Amino acid sequence: MLEDYISRLGNVLDLDASLDLSDIHPTPLPRRRLRILEETPVRQGLLEVLELRQCDLLPLIARRNSSLGRVMKPSQKLVYELKFIVLMRQCVNRISTQELEPEVREQILNIWAIKQANLPAVLWNSLYNTDEMEANFSASEPPLDLPSEDISEKRLQQARFASVKLSLQHFQQLSSLAGQPHNWPLPDFIDDIEDDYLTLYSNRFGSRWQRSLVLATATLNQGAILIERRLKSRPFCFSGHRNQKAEILMNVFQKYYAGQLQPYLANIHQQGEVWLAAHEAILTPLQNTLPDAMREYRKDYLDRSNEKGQWQQYRQALRRHTAAWQDILGQCDMMPDGTR
Incomplete structure (x- = not known):
């Protein structure tokens, strides 16, 4: 026409x-290696703290550490991270009124701070560094x-x-x-x-x-x-x-x-x-x-x-x-x- x-x-x-x-x-999106943002990992030793009953995170962490969880697609990882943050927030609110060993409290707050700081990068990587979004900017x-x-x-x-x-x-x-x-x-x-x-x-x-x-x-x-x-x-x-x-x-x-x-x-x-x-x-x-x-x-x-x-x-x-x-x-x- x-x-x-x-x-x-x-x-x-x-x-x-x-x-x-x-x-x-x-013009397609820049190459993925130029778009990806690093996320601060939570050390495995810190995650062990979250198995405490105060945080109710064991089922979520178990799914993440399963064979399928280790190869999560960005969309699934986004769901995991958001649910993790919500449960962590509930945990932080609960421990504010509980007596805990100072080391345990510090570790929980440390994990909470890392997850909050990671959120913008998690959102970016999960929304724009995906096959689905790249398909919408294909040439x-x-x-x-x-x-x-x-x-x-x-x-x-x-x-x-x-x-x-x-x-x-x-x-x-x-x-x-x-x-x-x-x-x-x-x-x-x-x-x-x-x-x-x-x-x-x-x-x-x-x-x-x-x-x-x-x-x-x-x-x-x-x-x-x-x-x-x-x-x-x-x-x-x-x-x-x-x-x-x-x-x-x-x-x-x-x-x-x-x-x-x-x-x-x-x-x-x-x-x-x-x-x-x-x-x-x-x-x-x-x-x-x-x-x-x-x-x-x-x-x-x-x-x-x-x-x-x-x-x-x-x-x-x-x-x-x-x-x-x-x-x-x-x-x-x-x-x-x-x-x-």
């Missing part, structure tokens, strides 16, 4: 307008589908996006724990968090949206360049006179730009605003934790306000493209109502 639009625009402007979008891809996924006119298919597309939005909202709630007081409860969805990871992995909306965004940006810039080049070389219409070419140009505008490209851009824009805002909400509580490589990536590809970032480049291309159409249609006295 994008290449066909540029081809038709070039034809009516009498300009060579080849546009090959096959090698335009979004190899196809762009988003064209908006469907079939009602059932349209509803299916909307339902898929709604499921992604909900999963990212759950990630937002988890991320927010990094900046909250330490009396937070476990999220009510925590035992079903695997469903959210599965949604992101199977849907891969983020990767497809970013691919659509870079393709749309290239198309908009190319369309603007063609119109600007033609107007710079010679007028398309003289003194508002509509010639035969002007009627063909209007057909390209109405059928291929307004009829096909604009609905696709509207979809990219609306869903992109939601997707970027969700990642902004996830990352903000972790901003002091982010590794350097991710800080740069966030600025370039996820920050909606960065004038040199990917989103603003798209917005600039859209404004340039709109202005070019206004110039050429205005020259031919064919400006549709509400264009400006």
